[in-house]
Amino acid sequence: MNRVIGDLVLGVRLAVGGSRKSWTRLALQGLGIGLGVAVLLFAASLPSVLDARQDRHNARNAVSEGTGPAPLLAESQSHPFRSEYVRGTYLRAMSPDAPVPQGIAKVPGDGEVFVSPALADLLATPAGTELLKPRFPQKVVGTISQAGLLNPRELLFFAGDARIQPNEHGNTVYGWGIAHEGGGMDPLLWLLSIVGIVVLLFPVLVFVGVATRLAAAQRDRRLAALRLVGASASRVRLIASGEALAGALAGLVVGFGLFYAVRPSLDRISISELSAFPSDVMPTTALTLTVVVAVPVLAVVTSLVAMRRTIIEPLGVVRDQKPVRRRVWWRLVPVVAGIALLVSQAGKIGETDGRPNQWPVVLGIVLLMLGIPVLLPWLVERVVFLMRGRTPALQLAVRRLQLDSGTAARVVGGVAVVLAGTVTLQMLLAGVEQEVRADEKKQANFNYLTINPGTDSDVNAIAAALKSSKGVTVVHRIDQAFGTLDSGGHIAINIASCEALAAQGPVPNCTDGKAYVVPYGDGQPTAQAGDVLTLRHSGEKWTVPSSLETTQATFPGLVLTPAAAKGLVAFNSQYIAKLDPSVPDAAEHARNALTVARPWQVFTYFVGQDDTAEAERVFGVIRRALLAGTLLTLLVAAASLLVVALEQVRERRRPLAVLAASGVPRGTLARSLLWQNALPLAISTVVSLATGIGLGVLVMRVFGAEVAYDWAGLGLITAIVVGLTFAVTALTLPSLRRATGALGLRTE
């Protein structure tokens, strides 16, 4: 055992105690593995972040039942601002010992407000001052601390308001902090995260493997020297593992460094859901230990596996020269199994709304991803083997790859996983975005603000305030009732004038006295003429008019003009304010006008142009983050490719110099290098695009979602890959130039 450790230590010494070259190699390894470790640490922090969030979320829940008079009254309200929601609670302390919510110093008095830092920032912006501040006339008496916030960018307030009265909805608060069940993640979002994590983690593992093998030829020469002085083959392997260990340890140091360097800036992420308190981002002990142990073990195992075919002899390294024809059948297993699992699950997740059997889906995705680097070496070998090389440059490249395509294939295998994952994510994103956009576009075209005042609001004052608001052209009123069919179906009933109906969609030939039925989205009829409804609230019976027209204009249910609604008593009223699209932020002005009402009693719905812009911004940020991540991984891969290419030029210095001396144009040699880099990358890009798109389609099918293609994104990725190929080749050219200069001919 001592000898084993001694040999490993010798390996570490060889890795660090050498020339500038061995330092460069160690630095590259450290950087490559370090990037991976940092990603792993962030992934390992995810449980803590989510736990902390959940804890604070629970702490925010009100305990609404208790004995005696309630010490505190609370009304929750969200203020939409453009596409963001400012959430908060209006509070009224009924006794001096009223429970204080987490994150603030005291229950705010009447006319006082606590705001979150993000809300304070927003209110300080010009737009916030003009368009949001009117809704917060209270005096800001403090900010909400981290203990009261889910994430650093959350928009939250606690305002004191003496007008709150106890009501039957249960606005009484006896204390704070209660755990509610449920509220899990949206399955699609959940799957997106899984795919994302797999996509990120996989290349990390691949790169740890590749980085371990950087500059292998140089290492082999060193090891041959060890054999010469009498080390046995197995000890040499152990020493080689020691070198890999050194890289892994350097990677751990770099990784932890990166992690702690990046962590403090996490609260500056502009998308609130993605931001996190740095102090929450703490990898769990178990996962940290796993990373610390697994990365070096992986490095050692990879290097042992890599040397399986290498026989290190005292006078040099013999690689089993006869290239072993790679067998395909077992390489196909993960891909086929992955596809089979995904196909078997197609459409199932859409059916049940809870958590369907996600494991087959996740396993399918992971297997498909795993299949790429497994399949790629075989594929590259096959393709290259079939090529003959029309031009001398291509011939040189093809022959070179035929002799050893493994190294390049492994490097690009890592790239391929990232690319495939990115493509899949882009497709999922494009799919989600398309749905969201379609909804928003539809509503944005209407450009109406819907106002839902509470039942006891001063509706006339609201109507008056709306009418005088900037950018509001007309205000319609829609009364609402709700009925139950004998068969058990619930029917929403809207009573509105023809003008008000027209505000919701085209209703042809509308005259007062007509009645309409709006079928469900899937075409199922909601109610039929002559049906008898039991009205909620009043409990009276009401018969559906006999002359019933069908329209698609508005919400499913019945739509009645006032004359057709005789005998119906509405329990609720809604206002629809038509907005002048030429007035910017008309919706915000209208919302500000509503402050005449008690703020917690009015709800507004509007998705207009500003909001789509915001959604686009969010998608844009996600896409840029995705691209940045891809670019980063591709850069690491390109660096690996560069090392491989430089090493090859160095190994082939002599033949290259002779070729140049014999008059072979440098251009031909440069082109052969380009081909040599381009072929594996091209194959892997095609494979990863195909896999990514295929996986995307399969996953979208699983969710029964519409398939969308992000051609621009795919084009961009392809362009980046092409660019990197040229960049790597260009960076190899100086060393090619050096090798082919006449000095390359001079004996070493």
Added chain:
Amino acid sequence: MNTPGVYMMCIVAPMSIGHALLGLLEGGPRHGYDLKRAYDERFGQDRPLHYGQVYSTLSRLLKNGFVTDAGVEAGDGPERKRYAITDAGVTDVERWLSTPEKPEPYLQNTLYAKVVLALLSGRSAADVLDTQRSAHLDTMRELTRRKSDGDLADQLICDFALFHLEADLRWLELTAARIDQLAVEVNR
């Protein structure tokens, strides 16, 4: 043109003692005993000259006009006559140095003497070597040609000669590479 021979025996090339003594005298007049000592020191390693050889050679050179009497040194030794080199003697040394030896094995005594004397007299030792190389190469070319046309026996015999000639040339190259070092030593 040199005719190549087949050298199957060890032939010791006759060393030109006369030229050697002349070369030594170029450094300045000496008497016979000095000359013998200088010669033995530089060239006579295992075969020192006899006095008789020295005086007979000197008297031949005197007769040919290559050396001349330079007076008798005062002292009590038996023979204190000093000799000096004449212009004709210098010319003779020059001719000797610039004429390559017939490319034969075991020339080193003569070649070495030539190199040392060239150095002693401030002439170019490299020229001596190049001249000799050229002569050797000509012989080797002829042998190579014969080898290409001949049967296996011819080839083997030619190769023997070629390898020996090559050894001479390699020795020449080695000497040439150390001329500066040698110059320091001989002029000390």
Added chain:
Amino acid sequence: MTLLRAEGLSKSFGKTQALDGAGISIRAGEVVAVMGPSGSGKSTLLHCIAGILPPDSGTVHYRDQDLTAMNDSTRSELRRTEFGFVFQFGQLVPELTCLENVALPLRLSGMKRKDAERAATDWLARLEVEDVAGQRPGETSGGQGQRVAVARALVTAPKVIFADEPTGALDSLNGERVMHLLTTAARETGAAVVLVTHEARVAAYSDREVVVRDGRSRDVEFAR
């Protein structure tokens, strides 16, 4: 007829003066040995007269063209079409088969693959190594590899073959064989050979020698 003529060549690498006013003249069809101790500048002289290295000063004329006035790509093309090269080792592309290696110069000049490989096969046969045509250089012996290299140098029917220590990595017998084949083939095709060597037995295959010492070349053909 003088084919190649260089005068007053000087070349320095950093502080090392490799050539210091060297000159040489090569007639069509002759075999000239360039001799000299290692470090004397004989390889640099070969690189300069073959247009691989531009000299610091001096001129190199091939026929009526001034090599020193040419740009890199023109010199490359001249080397590819008019000259052939044989070096001591490591000159074959390890990934290509021997046949492809020999065919490479022809293909670079635009010849069709089939034609190029047919010509290459002929030359491999002339150098008695047709049986290694399908093997990679790493799978052949040193002597075979060097003969393949000679075939590659000759395949374009060059006017001058530059050989820099072509037998340096071979034993005597293989070296002699390569030299015999090289000079015989060169005489048959009328190509001149500039042979850099420090071995007299190799130089003995030449018609005359030029000695390089301390960066200066000497003409020692005097006893003719």
